[in-house]
Amino acid sequence: MIIAVLNQKGGVGKTTITLHLAYGLSKRGEKVLVVDADPQGSARDWAAARRNDPRLPVVGLDRPVLHRDLPALAADYDQVVIDGPPRATEIVRSAILAADGILIPVQPSPYDVWACAQLITLIKEASVFKETLKTAFLLNRKIVNTVIATAVREALATYQIPVLQSVISQRIAFAESAATGSVVWETDPRGKAVQEIEQVIDELLEVWQ
Ligand SMILES: Nc1ncnc2c1ncn2[C@@H]1O[C@H](COP(=O)(O)OP(=O)(O)O)[C@@H](O)[C@H]1O
Numbered sequence: 001m002i003i004a005v006l007n008q009k010g011g012v013g014k015t016t017i018t019l020h021l022a023y024g025l026s027k028r029g030e031k032v033l034v035v036d037a038d039p040q041g042s043a044r045d046w047a048a049a050r051r052n053d054p055r056l057p058v059v060g061l062d063r064p065v066l067h068r069d070l071p072a073l074a075a076d077y078d079q080v081v082i083d084g085p086p087r088a089t090e091i092v093r094s095a096i097l098a099a100d101g102i103l104i105p106v107q108p109s110p111y112d113v114w115a116c117a118q119l120i121t122l123i124k125e126a127s128v129f130k131e132t133l134k135t136a137f138l139l140n141r142k143i144v145n146t147v148i149a150t151a152v153r154e155a156l157a158t159y160q161i162p163v164l165q166s167v168i169s170q171r172i173a174f175a176e177s178a179a180t181g182s183v184v185w186e187t188d189p190r191g192k193a194v195q196e197i198e199q200v201i202d203e204l205l206e207v208w209q
């Protein structure tokens, strides 16, 4: 399956979620490729910091040719996870065309939900031609011991895209992983961050199967 992690807003957790989703899938025995579609190359930086772990290859493909070039690359893998760019509408459109599933990390604030409007329009346009395209919102950076505000749920509901039950909280372990080229399974194996991302993967595999 080709999963694109998209949101044209920066800082919502696309790269963090991409790398953790990809690592978690590879940990479950899947052969996984990460495609860094962001010209900023954060996923490539992460891979360089961990000295290019052969179990989790990260390749850069940050041009609007994903839909043309990815199928051949993807044939050698069980799962491909695309780390989407901010803005860059043409690359995002290309990633949507290439993908079987689109995961949209969003921070639990109504402003962040409204900022997804353009992406949702692109997805709806593509889904006319791709009836099997799967989509889901993933709430990221939830503040621990708070509830998701009703305003956020209402704003998300207007898009008619499913919202995963599992959420990812704001946790130091996730923030640290970026700088050190690691993942939370390595830095805090028994922590809550691992539990959260494992739950997200379980749910995603269930609802998208
Ligand atoms: N759940 C989280 N908890 C703590 N820090 C997070 C979390 N998700 C993302 N971050 C941090 O927020 C910043 C932006 O995340 P990133 O994944 O790079 O977003 P994007 O790729 O959408 O721009 C990074 O410094 C990252 O470490």
Ligand SMILES: [Mg+2]
Binding pocket: 014, 015, 016, 038, 042, 083, 084
């Ligand atoms: Mg990023």
